[in-house]
Every structure is written in structure tokens, then in C-alpha cells.
Amino acid sequence: MEGQGAYNRYAKLQAGGATLGLPHLEKAVRRLPLESGDRPIVIADYGSSQGKNSLAPIRIAIVALRARLGPNRPILVYHEDLPFNDFNALFGVLDQDPDRYVLDEPNVFPCAIGRSFYGSLLPPDYVNRGWSSYAVNWASRIPSLIPGHIFALRATGAVRAAFDRQGAEDWETFLSFRANELRPGGRLIVVLAATDDDGISRVEDIMDHANAVLADMVEEHVISADERARMVLGAWPRRRHDLLVPFAHDKQFQDLRVEYCETSALPDTAWADYQQNGSKDALASKHALFFRSTFAPSLALALNRSRDAEEQRAFSDRLEHGLPSRIVGQPAPMNSFLATIVLAKLGIV
Amino acid sequence: MEGQGAYNRYAKLQAGGATLGLPHLEKAVRRLPLESGDRPIVIADYGSSQGKNSLAPIRIAIVALRARLGPNRPILVYHEDLPFNDFNALFGVLDQDPDRYVLDEPNVFPCAIGRSFYGSLLPPDYVNRGWSSYAVNWASRIPSLIPGHIFALRATGAVRAAFDRQGAEDWETFLSFRANELRPGGRLIVVLAATDDDGISRVEDIMDHANAVLADMVEEHVISADERARMVLGAWPRRRHDLLVPFAHDKQFQDLRVEYCETSALPDTAWADYQQNGSKDALASKHALFFRSTFAPSLALALNRSRDAEEQRAFSDRLEHGLPSRIVGQPAPMNSFLATIVLAKLGIV
Numbered sequence: 001m002e003g004q005g006a007y008n009r010y011a012k013l014q015a016g017g018a019t020l021g022l023p024h025l026e027k028a029v030r031r032l033p034l035e036s037g038d039r040p041i042v043i044a045d046y047g048s049s050q051g052k053n054s055l056a057p058i059r060i061a062i063v064a065l066r067a068r069l070g071p072n073r074p075i076l077v078y079h080e081d082l083p084f085n086d087f088n089a090l091f092g093v094l095d096q097d098p099d100r101y102v103l104d105e106p107n108v109f110p111c112a113i114g115r116s117f118y119g120s121l122l123p124p125d126y127v128n129r130g131w132s133s134y135a136v137n138w139a140s141r142i143p144s145l146i147p148g149h150i151f152a153l154r155a156t157g158a159v160r161a162a163f164d165r166q167g168a169e170d171w172e173t174f175l176s177f178r179a180n181e182l183r184p185g186g187r188l189i190v191v192l193a194a195t196d197d198d199g200i201s202r203v204e205d206i207m208d209h210a211n212a213v214l215a216d217m218v219e220e221h222v223i224s225a226d227e228r229a230r231m232v233l234g235a236w237p238r239r240r241h242d243l244l245v246p247f248a249h250d251k252q253f254q255d256l257r258v259e260y261c262e263t264s265a266l267p268d269t270a271w272a273d274y275q276q277n278g279s280k281d282a283l284a285s286k287h288a289l290f291f292r293s294t295f296a297p298s299l300a301l302a303l304n305r306s307r308d309a310e311e312q313r314a315f316s317d318r319l320e321h322g323l324p325s326r327i328v329g330q331p332a333p334m335n336s337f338l339a340t341i342v343l344a345k346l347g348i349v
Numbered sequence: 350m351e352g353q354g355a356y357n358r359y360a361k362l363q364a365g366g367a368t369l370g371l372p373h374l375e376k377a378v379r380r381l382p383l384e385s386g387d388r389p390i391v392i393a394d395y396g397s398s399q400g401k402n403s404l405a406p407i408r409i410a411i412v413a414l415r416a417r418l419g420p421n422r423p424i425l426v427y428h429e430d431l432p433f434n435d436f437n438a439l440f441g442v443l444d445q446d447p448d449r450y451v452l453d454e455p456n457v458f459p460c461a462i463g464r465s466f467y468g469s470l471l472p473p474d475y476v477n478r479g480w481s482s483y484a485v486n487w488a489s490r491i492p493s494l495i496p497g498h499i500f501a502l503r504a505t506g507a508v509r510a511a512f513d514r515q516g517a518e519d520w521e522t523f524l525s526f527r528a529n530e531l532r533p534g535g536r537l538i539v540v541l542a543a544t545d546d547d548g549i550s551r552v553e554d555i556m557d558h559a560n561a562v563l564a565d566m567v568e569e570h571v572i573s574a575d576e577r578a579r580m581v582l583g584a585w586p587r588r589r590h591d592l593l594v595p596f597a598h599d600k601q602f603q604d605l606r607v608e609y610c611e612t613s614a615l616p617d618t619a620w621a622d623y624q625q626n627g628s629k630d631a632l633a634s635k636h637a638l639f640f641r642s643t644f645a646p647s648l649a650l651a652l653n654r655s656r657d658a659e660e661q662r663a664f665s666d667r668l669e670h671g672l673p674s675r676i677v678g679q680p681a682p683m684n685s686f687l688a689t690i691v692l693a694k695l696g697i698v
Contacts, residue, residue: 074472087436091463111462114440292572
């Protein structure tokens with residue numbers, strides 16, 4: 001994710017997708033078994049990035065919890081992301097954003113964890129309510145380069161199979177660690193980019209455009225062919241079927257049971273604006289900013305180590321500015337798919 | 350504190366000072382009342398900066414806890430600092446440092462809080478063991494400029510009184526919030542820069558040198574007179590007496606009681622090296638780096654807003670490089686004073 005708060009400003013698609021998970025979140029909180037006593041209630045946010053997109057889901061959970069518990073029971077909120085995440089932007093949002101969830105909530109305590117969620121993060125039987133939005137799409141490692149492209153869904157044959165295996169393995173790893181740290185009766189809601197049942201995600205177009213811009217950049221000697229060849233995105237959408245595989249046997253995976261799992265197409269707010277105002281340029285620039293803030297930093301990792309921060313920024317600028325002319329030529333909605341999955345941990349406390 | 354991990358590398362004085370608090374820490378952990386059950390044990394580190402100086406104290410607490418609790422009881426460790434602290438350096442240390450305390454400790458869970466400790470950070474009755482090293486010297490606000498100097502102990506009259514009042518108020522604020530979140534029977538150990546009973550801290554010399562370098566920088570038009578006039582350090586040492594004032598009445602402050610409070614002079618490791626190797630240059634450069642990594646970022650806050658990151662770095666470079674020629678002229682040990690205070694929360698759980 002792009003630092004300096006850029007992801008907070010431009011990751012609107014992800015914010016919209018998360019919205020579809022919110023009713024499940026509220027319902028899940030209503031069903032949570034909550035012990036009496038003063039034990040703090042624990043909310044975990046896996047893959048928070050810079051926090052802006054987490055404010056609404058955490059706020060909703062808090063409101064639902066307060067309706068059951070009253071104003072005084074302490075609520076701990078753990079925002080997790082990788083060690084190099086922009087935690088200054090995150091803490092700025094938690095402390096200063098007009099929509100911050102601590103407002104009028106003196107007994108809510110936010111904190112952050114800077115470790116990968118493909119590992120243990122919190123004590124066993126600890127988390128009452130987990131949330132993860134557009135995060136589990138990011139693999140723990142990139143299994144292969146993709147000849148001629150940057151996007152796993154454009155890979156074929158053995159390369160595609162390597163990505164499918166990595167995705168399956170990562171999903172089971174993620175679920176295992178969450179199964180351990182979720183409190184019996186607790187719920188975990190995961191929202192992630194998906195494809196339809198035929199494997200179509202509808203972000204293929206913008207990925208093809210970006211791929212073409214990168215080819216231009218090689219021709220113009222902005223990047224070298226070697227740098228281009230190393231570029232590959234570690235995130236890609238999954239099919240509903242892929243998400244359910246671990247639960248096929250026994251209807252449960254470790255102590256987790258699926259309460260809900262559906263995919264849906266997400267309305268593209270930039271497209272809706274375009275239908276109102278007719279501005280192709282505005283549409284193209286919004287899609288380009290979404291791509292840049294979400295994916296450019298991952299691609300920039302492939303640049304030669306000798307390149308400094310300014311050159312990395314210049315790379316992202318060139319990529320962003322190369323996209324609109326291609327998008328304007330064939331304006332299309334980006335009705336990307338997403339999956340929402342609600343998991344419950346078996347047992348009682 | 351200087352970012353990019355600089356404080357981790359050069360804040361050796363603070364590391365040395367903290368060492369004097371470690372035996373108290375171990376003793377405090379041995380005395381902690383620890384409930385049975387699976388409730389996680391909570392350690393809080395107030396003012397962690399980039400984490401390197403926290404590894405030894407946290408490790409010692411963990412080892413002492415493990416001796417009483419066995420290997421499985423979860424231990425949560427909260428590292429707190431201001432929202433703009435270098436949390437990437439902190440999480441890098443927690444995850445990668447060869448001395449990281451999670452090594453061979455799968456049931457220890459570190460996280461971070463990005464809010465000021467002059468406010469509420471954690472639930473009531475929550476923290477078993479608090480630790481704070483060279484952090485409470487930093488005021489919540491700077492009460493006044495200091496004509497002709499940057500260091501509060503060089504202020505006189507009404508200006509000095511304003512700093513004394515701010516220090517007293519901040520200390521009570523800090524204690525109040527910790528009194529609330531400490532668990533009954535829990536212990537808080539605070540190590541901070543101090544003066545002797547006559548108000549002498551022995552960092553006066555380096556503060557005078559830095560002040561003189563800043564005057565040179567104004568003459569050389571490296572900084573403007575306005576920028577210089579705004580520069581003031583928000584940290585200064587306290588007397589033992591100042592720390593004990595809140596406890597003078599009733600022998601306790603809220604639910605806190607003083608178990609131990611002493612000041613001592615800290616051996617200067619750079620001076621010890623100098624006595625071995627005779628290199629004035631090495632001594633001067635170590636003292637300059639200590640000053641830069643600890644204080645230059647606070648002074649740089651007074652630079653005009655139009656100055657970019659490179660100009661801020663150039664300011665710190667010039668300040669650091671101006672110090673050695675003054676230090677070499679009158680080499681002296683920096684046997685700074687520090688205070689160690691151990692507080693216990695009354696009551697039983």
C-alpha cells in the first residue's frame with residue numbers, strides 16, 4: 001500500500017467492498033457470547049493498512065457491543081499489518097480523524113501489531129471479533145514470476161498452478177492462526193477480492209492497461225527490462241470455491257465453521273459519477289489513483305536497489321499518468337467481485 | 350527522537366541509565382501478585398521510542414515471569430510512544446533484532462500504542478508491570494521560550510518557574526493515568542534523567558556547546574534568528590524532591606505508593622573508552638551523536654515549515670558536526686544523573 005496516507009485517500013474501492021461486510025459484522029456482534037466480569041472485549045483488525053477503511057467497521061462493532069454491555073466495559077482494538085506498513089498514518093487516523101471510533105468512547109483502547117498475519121499474533125482464545133478487509137488477497141510470498149504480465153489471473157499452466165497452490169496454502173495458514181486466537185463463540189469476518197465462479201474478477205482490464213504502460217516504460221528506458229521482468233503483484237482474487245475448500249471435509253476447519261460465504265459484484269462509484277457528469281478524464285484519473293495507491297508500491301519493490309525514494313516516486317507517477325489515456329479509450333465500469341465470509345469458532349467459554 | 354533507527358543506534362546513555370533500573374524490575378516482578386487462570390499478564394513500556402532500549406528490560410521481566418508461571422501463560426507487551434514515533438523501526442526491532450524478546454517465547458505478544466502517555470492508554474486495573482525509561486522527562490507541552498538558551502535548567506526567574514510548574518503538572522498527570530491502569534498489586538518502574546539535590550545534572554556542558562553551535566549557525570545564516578529563537582528542548586532533568594512531591598501528603602498518590610526512589614550518577618561509557626584509547630575525537634563524536642539522536646529532531650521542529658526533509662537533515666548534520674571541536678577543547682565525562690523510582694499500586698485483585 002502506498003505510504004504517506006495515500007492508501008487512506010484513494011482506496012475507495014476497498015472501502016466500498018468492506019461496506020458489504022458491515023451488516024454481517026453487526027449481526028455477528030449481536031450473536032457473540034459475552035462473559036460478564038471486567039475482562040476486556042477484544043476486536044482484531046487483520047491487515048488494517050493506514051486505518052481509514054477500518055474506522056467504519058470498528059465503529060459498528062463498538063456500537064453493537066455497547067448496546068449489549070453498556071458504556072464501561074473496556075474494548076481493546078488491535079490493528080495488524082506488516083512491519084513496514086505506514087503506522088504513523090494509522091496512529092494519526094486513530095488519534096485525529098473526525099470519524100475516529102474513540103470519540104466519546106473513553107473505554108475503547110486502540111493499538112497496533114506490526115507482524116504478518118501468516119503467524120501467531122495474539123493469545124489463544126483471546127479475540128471476540130475479528131475483521132479483515134482486502135488483506136488476505138496478499139500472499140505470504142510470491143511463488144513465481146509471470147512471463148509477460150504482472151497479474152496472477154493472467155498466468156497460465158504451471159505458473160498459474162503455482163499461484164493457486166500458494167493461495168490455498170496461505171488461506172489455510174491464515175485460518176489456522178485465527179482459529180487458535182479466536183475466543184470460543186467468537187466470529188471472524190473476512191472480506192476479500194474475488195472472482196465469479198468462472199474465475200473472472202473484472203479488474204483484468206486495468207491490470208492489462210498497467211501491464212501495457214510498463215511495456216511503454218521499458219521502451220522509453222524509464223525502467224529496465226530486468227526491472228520489468230521482476231514485477232509481479234502478490235495479490236489476486238479468489239473464487240468462492242477456493243475459500244470453501246478447507247471446510248469441505250467435516251464441514252469445519254479446526255474449530256472454525258462457515259456461517260456465511262457469498263460473492264457479489266461491487267458497484268463502481270467512479271463509474272456512477274461518470275454516468276452523472278460524463279467526464280471520462282475524472283473516471284480515468286480515479287481508476288488510475290486506485291491502481292497506484294494499491295499496487296504501485298508492490299511493483300516498485302522490483303526496481304533496482306540503487307534507486308532512491310525520489311526515483312521510486314517518479315516510477316509511481318509515470319505509471320499513474322500512463323493509465324488514463326488507455327482507460328479513456330475504452331471506459332468501462334470496474335464492477336469488481338468480492339467475497340464475504342463469516343466464520344464462527346466452536347465451543348463455549 | 351531521531352527516526353530511521355538513529356535513536357536505536359546512538360542512545361547509549363539512555364541504555365546505560367536503564368540498566369540501573371533492571372534489578373528493581375526483576376525484584377518487582379518477583380513480588381507481583383499473579384492470579385491463576387489464563388488471563389494474559391500485561392507489561393507496558395511507556396515511551397518505547399524505537400524499541401532497542403526496551404529489549405533488555407522486557408526480556409528480564411519475561412524471564413522472571415516465566416520462572417513463576419511456566420512457559421504457556423500469555424504475556425502481552427504494549428510499547429507506547431507518540432503517534433509520529435518511528436514505529437517501523439520499533440516493529441523491525443521486535444521482529445528481527447538478534448536480542449528480540451519473542452525469541453523462543455511463542456506465548457509473548459508485542460504490540461504498540463501511538464498516543465501520548467499524558468492520557469489514558471489501557472483499561473483500568475490492567476497492567477501488571479509498567480516500565481518507563483528516559484521518557485517522562487519529555488513535557489506534554491513547552492511552557493515558554495528560553496531567552497538565549499535551549500535548555501530549561503539554564504532558564505531563570507519566571508521562565509524557570511514555568512518549566513518547574515509544567516514538570517510538576519505533567520508528573521502528576523502521568524501518575525494519575527498509570528494509577529488507573531495499573532492492576533492492584535502491580536508495579537511501575539520509572540527511570541528518568543535527574544539532577545543531584547542541588548539541581549546539577551552534568552549535561553549542562555553539552556547543552557551549552559549545542560547552544561553555542563546554534564549561535565554560530567545563525568551568524569552563518571544556516572538558520573534564521575527567528576528559527577533559533579523558537580528552539581527549546583521539551584525535556585529536562587528533575588530533582589528527586591520533585592518526583593516525591595505528589596506523595597508528600599498521605600504517603601501515597603491516588604492508589605500509588607513509593608517503594609524506592611533514588612538518584613545516582615551514571616558512568617559515561619564514552620569517557621571510559623577515552624581513558625583507554627586516549628582519542629578525544631572518538632569521545633567528542635560519541636557525545637555529539639548522543640546529542641543529535643536525542644535532541645536534534647526537537648530543535649528541528651522550530652525550523653520554518655517551508656524547509657523540506659533534506660534541509661532538516663542538513664540542520665542536524667551541521668549541529669552534530671559543530672559539536673566535536675567544542676567538546677575536544679574541554680573533554681569531560683558526562684556523568685549524568687538519573688532517578689529510579691518504583692511505584693506499587695495498592696489493593697488486591
